[in-house]
Amino acid sequence: METPKDKGKISLSIDGEKKIPVLDVTNAIQNLQNIIYNLGDYYFENPCREAGDFPQDVKKYCTLLFTDIEMGSVHADLQISNEQTALGESGTIGERSIVATRDLLEALSKKDIPKEELYNIVNDPHRVNKLLREFYAMWPDENSKRTLSIGFQGNSQIQLKGFRKESIKKLLHKPIEEYEKEIFGWISGINIGQSKKITVESNQGKINCYFDPEIKDWVQEHLGKFVVLRGTMKPLNKGNFGLFIDSEDSIEQTCYYTLDNIPSPDRIMELKNKIPIEFILEDELFIGSNDELGLFAMNTGMKDVFKELEEQLFILYQEYVLTDDELSKSGQLLRGRLISIVGDSRGLI
Numbered sequence: 134m135e136t137p138k139d140k141g142k143i144s145l146s147i148d149g150e151k152k153i154p155v156l157d158v159t160n161a162i163q164n165l166q167n168i169i170y171n172l173g174d175y176y177f178e179n180p181c182r183e184a185g186d187f188p189q190d191v192k193k194y195c196t197l198l199f200t201d202i203e204m205g206s207v208h209a210d211l212q213i214s215n216e217q218t219a220l221g222e223s224g225t226i227g228e229r230s231i232v233a234t235r236d237l238l239e240a241l242s243k244k245d246i247p248k249e250e251l252y253n254i255v256n257d258p259h260r261v262n263k264l265l266r267e268f269y270a271m272w273p274d275e276n277s278k279r280t281l282s283i284g285f286q287g288n289s290q291i292q293l294k295g296f297r298k299e300s301i302k303k304l305l306h307k308p309i310e311e312y313e314k315e316i317f318g319w320i321s322g323i324n325i326g327q328s329k330k331i332t333v334e335s336n337q338g339k340i341n342c343y344f345d346p347e348i349k350d351w352v353q354e355h356l357g358k359f360v361v362l363r364g365t366m367k368p369l370n371k372g373n374f375g376l377f378i379d380s381e382d383s384i385e386q387t388c389y390y391t392l393d394n395i396p397s398p399d400r401i402m403e404l405k406n407k408i409p410i411e412f413i414l415e416d417e418l419f420i421g422s423n424d425e426l427g428l429f430a431m432n433t434g435m436k437d438v439f440k441e442l443e444e445q446l447f448i449l450y451q452e453y454v455l456t457d458d459e460l461s462k463s464g465q466l467l468r469g470r471l472i473s474i475v476g477d478s479r480g481l482i
Contacts, residue, residue: 164271
């Protein structure tokens with residue numbers, strides 16, 4: 134039975150042999166730690182990295198610590214290292230990473246599933262491949278006498294059964310599929326030569342978008358304008374993906390987009406109601422604002438504008454919702470509006 138104090142906990146058991154090599158234990162725990170780091174990195178909305186270390190924020194909130202260990206057959210209890218702030222019911226970054234690890238493990242343990250079903254848990258094909266590599270590395274071989282079981286948040290352990298390893302291998306070697314994606318940004322450049330691509334300064338950073346030659350004129354009409362692009366992410370080379378659009382409906386000219394999340398120092402929570410943001414470009418600076426809430430940010434990078442607006446929203450939430458101070462009439466109205474957007478999470482902090 135899960136309790137609030139168990140939300141950041143994991144248990145791991147290795148059994149079946151009288152003597153278990155220390156290296157096998159440390160490798161299994163390292164694989165588990167890498168899975169948690171990768172999921173934390175995903176929930177921080179960082180791009181999937183092929184090499185290099187994880188950011189300090191990910192390590193701060195997703196590092197596993199031993200709370201108990203029993204030798205012989207090995208049983209280890211671990212928990213997320215940092216006391217984290219929880220807004221709403223979805224949990225902290227660390228807790229969400231543990232839940233996603235459990236969901237992935239349950240999916241991989243029960244039956245043969247299409248790889249696309251895993252994208253319902255982690256909507257990033259590259260990240261799913263990295264996670265599958267970690268699961269495959271820690272999974273016992275089919276004929277192994279050793280058993281490995283993992284429990285999450287105080288619930289019963291799930292056994293990693295050896296006969297499932299071959300299915301994970303097949304998933305791992307299956308090519309990454311195409312998937313749909315939407316971005317908002319400013320079309321800053323266009324190449325109508327062989328590559329047929331536009332450069333977009335977007336809410337997710339600078340992105341190259343490839344277009345069908347038949348819509349070249351339509352694309353050119355939107356150069357130097359704010360747009361929403363809806364297309365298909367397709368594999369290019371060396372594991373990279375590109376956004377492809379093939380119809381006029383793929384481009385919508387608009388200077389409005391929405392804030393969907395509110396960040397705290399250790400987690401990201403989806404808003405109950407999205408906040409419309411108006412954008413302009415002035416003196417090579419992107420400016421985003423919402424007059425109702427008094428949000429205003431400017432930067433040379435669109436992604437940085439979104440980040441600053443999200444931070445401002447969280448500060449407002451702290452000052453007007455997560456407070457016991459007496460508020461003025463206008464402050465009470467703002468508080469009510471913020472609660473309608475985010476929800477009232479007092480008492481969960």
